Amino acid sequence: MLTQEQIRQKLLEFECTLLNALASEVDESYYAQLRQLTETVRHEFSMQQEHGTLTNATLQLGARVSERLEQLGHLLHEQRTQMQRIHSAANMELATILRGPTGQSSEGGSCSDRRDPALNAKHMRNWFLRNLGHPFPSREEKEMILAETNACIRDRSMRLRYSQIVLWFINTRRRSGWTSFLRCYARGDKTKLLELAWAIQNEEGGTHETRHWSAGNLRDLPAGSRRSIQSDTSSAQRHIRTLLPNLNDDAIFTMRREWSRIADRVRIGAKERVGEWVEEVIRTPSVPSASSSHRRALRRVMP
């Protein structure tokens, strides 16, 4: 353990370092060095305090250093805020230049303005994957996702609207294949699909992190459906075979593969897949195509 004099000496050195930092520019490496030094001093100080070996004068010195640290903290915060402001202003200016003299503002509703290539879908994807069995956020949840997404966007003009969140979920359900899966394996019954998702999740095991998806919560269902599931206590433990008794091993394998593809498409980004739609149409020629995408695909492949 250090002597009282050694502690005082270290505190004075530390104070000197802090004063230098306050008087000059602090970069990331200097900041890291200061943080390390702070930890060392704090550790030594608390050890001495525990043993009651600190004099009043040393305690006062400690308080003064602590005050300097706080000052430095404010200064760093100010520096960072200023840097962020400069960065944001530079980005906006660059965007204006790149847009060129004919560039239009995002107001006005023309079609050229509707598309936002920088749509930040991270939070929406996360929510979707965590509720893959029932990806229908409530109004409150959509507003929360909206707030989380917009908190990540510093440029106010780029912030999302509530309707964009709604549209994203509609389009993602459709394009990831979730809606087709619902029709195909649950006959449009969302409650059954959630049960199926739970069954797949139970059989697959692991965690959300290893699977990259979760079935979601019963609370997401309408009250009536929730009650009907809860009344059947074994439903969450049901097996895929019980839920889909008509499917053989091959069909169950195909179903599980399609389910993991849905998760992948949501995780990486939903893509239109012309080849697979054509396959689907060829497989079931008697079923009229339900989606515009089918028609678009066919129009492209068979002009």
Added chain:
DNA sequence: GTTCCCGTGTGAGCTCGAGG
């Protein structure tokens, strides 16, 4: 009847690769 939400159909901007 009204309101809200969802699904479907479709338009349109953008990117990218192939071909001239």
Added chain:
DNA sequence: CCTCGAGCTCACACGGGAAC
């Protein structure tokens, strides 16, 4: 380099169904 088509994505309009 330019053009063109395919694919991807966002957005809007509209209709249907459920809840009130």
